[in-house]
Amino acid sequence: MFADERMTAMSLSDGSALPKGLGRDYAFHSPPATEGIFHPKIILQLGRDGGRAFISSANATAAGLAGNAEVVLEIPCDDEDTPERDIVRSVWRYLNSLVSTETSPARDSLRWASERSPWLEGPATAPLRDLEDGSAIAFLHAPGGLAITDQFVALVGEAKVQKLIVISPYWDANLTALSDLSRRLSPKRIILPIDSRRHEFPVDATFAKTPTIVELDWPARRFTHAKIMVAMTSRHDHVLVGSANCTTAALGRPGRPGNNAEACIYRRLPRGAATRALELDRWIDADPIPLADLDPPEAAPQIPLKAFDACRPGKFELDNGVLSWRPPSHRVEEGEVHLLDHVGLPLAIIPSGTFERNGDVRTVLVDRPVQGRLTFARVVWGETVSTTTYVSHRQVLRERRKEVATGGVARALAAFTDGSDFDLWMHQAFETLVRADFSQEEAETKLTAARPRPRRSEAVADQPLALSYEEFTEARPGANHAGNHGGNSLAGTYGDSVRAFLNLLSGRDGAPVEVEEDDGWLDVDDESDETDQELTAAASEASQPSAELIIAPPVDARLYERHVLAYAEGLEEDEEPLGSSDVLRLRFWILFLLYKARCQDLPQGLECSSETRSWPRFLVRILVAFFCGRSPAITRLMVAREYTAMPLDFLECWVTILWALDVIESHIPNNRKNQQFLKYIPQLRRRIVALLGLTPTELVGEAASDVRDGLDRSIGLRLGLAPAVAL
Structure with missing residues (x-):
């Protein structure tokens, strides 16, 4: 919601009940204050196939929407080339111009909407249509x-x-x-x-x-x-x-x-x-x-804009435990930041000197008990008490930004939300949801927030917001304030429902985990191209028939083999940039193989051995395709610049991979038949860890431990691992 910051401050400081959902269910964006006021009255509704704009005189108040005499003009359009679409596009461009390109909840929302409404893109036309x-x-x-x-x-x-x-x-x-x-x-x-x-x-x-x-x-x-x-x-x-x-x-x-x-x-x-x-x-x-x-005119009371401007506290945002504060430019003296709950009661007082300074933004880590209750804030400078402002919970806003699923998308989504078993056909539902997150016809040409990749026909030339995965791991701090993970890059997508399903399957509830710093570190060595070639050769043996492999009816491991090889070969042959959906897809296949290693429809399971159609061989084949070779798939993975720590959904995948390699080493019998395969597992692990570039807290911190503990409780027990063996 776009609103004048001074008018918002007046509404939040007039003694009336404070809005409970502000900062979590919705947020305000205030363009820079001017001599006048921010006065447009626009409602813009956007969809994949069209939208509509309401331009009116009505404020977003009870009086404006349901009491006063107002005038409203509705302009509907579809995605066809019409004058109405040009007007709706013009409204979109106007609102878009009011938001800085810097990362913010408002920019998140506009980006999310534009990615799902590709018809908004196009050159500006003449104003009169x-x-x-x-x-x-x-x-x-x-x-x-x-x-x-x-x-x-x-x-x-x-x-x-x-x-x-x-x-x-x-x-x-x-x-x-x-x-x-x-x-x-x-x-x-x-x-x-x-x-x-x-x-x-x-x-x-x-x-x-x-x-x-x-x-x-x-x-x-x-x-x-x-x-x-x-x-x-x-x-x-x-x-x-x-x-x-x-x-x-x-x-x-x-x-x-x-x-x-x-x-x-x-x-x-x-x-x-x-x-x-x-x-x-x-x-x-x-x-x-x-x-x-005429009766004498009734002079309306003047709004003390200058007084409210002088008492502005600035803007606050909470993201993964870090409170960011952008103080007003006219306030330079030290003060105290008062954190408030949803009814305005104090939770904590933080001296402004406690905040770390980074340009115009100051940041501080907020105690975990305060994070869930934090809703509003004000600042005290000596005798001056600021107006009350709200705190944007950026990750919560992302996660609550959901698109209503219909038709085939709704049916695909139900596969992951109705408690179904984990079956092979669900990969088709997964692909349906990934395609639905971005229009196939007009994909977004900028990779944003580690999002899914655009179509091959689209150019990915202008990448001001995205880094390659290697650049990301080199550019970020060793460990950010919040601990060892960033936000969930799948938030607001259908893919997030798949992630929640995989988390449940892994013994977790899908909720973000706040973590503390940890000094542990896993020393890794980089691998040479020769080692990559050896790993690729070892894994590729999965495509060679084995006379010794005996599969009891009704198991048809060849079906699993065809799908695994198709996925792995696709990773090796493709040249397109990868995003969060590709990391989720990798985790999907790894957990599927672990889950199907022992299940009701495979009474004897996929053999835990080095045989061609065993689950360890399938799993290693996938990992080699993603991490090995002269141009591994991970080198095409893109991450948004806004992430200063590993996105949580990425971390969940990486830890699952390392856990699976531990299980292979501990679970496959170390006999002569398996020794040739087992000797490559430590090399593969070192190669993967080196490429992942995880910080110490990411490798052994609370978030990683939460993933491993969940896997121990779920997949580990399913595989028959004793607690002492499950790593």
């Missing part, structure tokens, strides 16, 4: 270069204006904006519908004697808040509706934009169309009201 019915439409906004009044006058053009009707709840004290419009459009008649009993029209202004005042006669339970402007010519009705009052702050002056941010829709309609739609006859034909018959 002709519609099939002969009318025209344009989206006028500020900031945006020209003043809204300049744009409106240009769209009316040289046609002589016969009547100008203006409805506005607020006016300039001297009617400057109205007099400017009158001078530039030269209407023969100006009609102002005014509520004679309750208004803010400046009756003492010099220009107030020029227009015709008529009774508004627009029943509303609360207040007439609509903003409408209609310039009638001999051929057209030129209509402007939206957020802009008839003030210079909103409309601007000739050649000079207004101070406010505004959003309006212009419509050019056939003569009389606006009269019928808005029932303008009641005002055109109404009897004039003398200025003397």
Whole structure:
């Protein structure tokens, strides 16, 4: 939700009940404060095949949405090339321009939406678009270069204006904006519908004697808040509706934009169309009201924007246990940050000097008991107490950003959410969900947040937000404040449901685990190309038949072999960038093999040996495809720059791999038949650990221990490993 930071502060500090879901279910984004106010009223709904924009005069308040007299214009579109789609795109571009490209919850949300609405991409078109019915439409906004009044006058053009009707709840004290419009459009008649009993029209202004005042006669339970402007010519009705009052702050002056941010829709309609739609006859034909018959104007209380601006505490964000604080630029002295719960009660006080400084951002690790309850914050500088602000829980916002599944996607999702067994056919459901997370027809061309890869036909040239996995492991700190993992890069995708299923299968509940620092370290050596070739050769023996292998009915291990080899060969032959879905796919196949090693439909299981169709051989074949060779798949893995620690879903996969290698070593009989295969396992482990570049806390910290303990309790017991053997 876009909102003026000062108005948000006023709402959170007026003594009313604080909103419980703010920061977790939804968040505010406040564009930089200006002399004016952030005043657009836009609702934008986006889907894979279309969307719609509502441009209105209504604030997101109970009065605005369900009480006041307001005006709203809806613009629906599909993904076809239409003028309506161009307008919705323009609205999208406007909102997108209000958010910095720096990582933030708002940028997360916009990126998530754009990835699922590829039809939003495309070049900007001319502001005015002709519609099939002969009318025209344009989206006028500020900031945006020209003043809204300049744009409106240009769209009316040289046609002589016969009547100008203006409805506005607020006016300039001297009617400057109205007099400017009158001078530039030269209407023969100006009609102002005014509520004679309750208004803010400046009756003492010099220009107030020029227009015709008529009774508004627009029943509303609360207040007439609509903003409408209609310039009638001999051929057209030129209509402007939206957020802009008839003030210079909103409309601007000739050649000079207004101070406010505004959003309006212009419509050019056939003569009389606006009269019928808005029932303008009641005002055109109404009897004039003398200025003397108007009640004195009711001066609205001034909003103390400067006072709220002076008391802003800055912005707070919690992500994986680290509280980030961006103090207001005008505050440089030291103070105290007060952390509050959902009703505003204190949880902790942190001296500002405790925060580590990194440019404009300060960070501090928050105690785990406080993290779950932290909702609001304020800052105390000496005798000055800031207004209350909310804390964005970035990872929670990511995880609650879900897309409703329908049709085949819903059926595929049910495979992982209805408690089904782990069967081979589920890999097809997995692929359906991965494809559904990103449009196949128009994939996002920028890899973001370790997301799934785009199609081969798409260029991946501009990569300002992504690093290769090797660059990521080299660039990040040795261990971040939160411990040994970053956020879940699958949050907000259908793939996250697959991850939750795999976590349950692994004896875990899928919840993020906060961790502490650990000084342990596993010393690793890099491997040479010769070792890679040996590992590849050893693993490739899985494709060679073995006369000694006997499989009891009804097991058909050849089916498993075909799928495993197809997956492994695909990894080796592909050249496309990889993302989080590919890491999840790797974990999917490893856990599938471990799970099917001993199960009801395979009474004797896949043999735990070095034989061709044994589960250890299948598993090693996959790992060699991902980590070995001259150009292993992991070198194509991309991670977003925003991650300073290993994404949690990545870490879950890496630990599962290392656990599986431990099980192979401890579980396969160390006899002559298996020795040739077993001697490669330590080399493979060293190779994998070297490429993963895990920090000490990532290797042996609490998050990794949680994964291993879960695997011991679930897959380990399923494989018949004694607790002392399960590693």
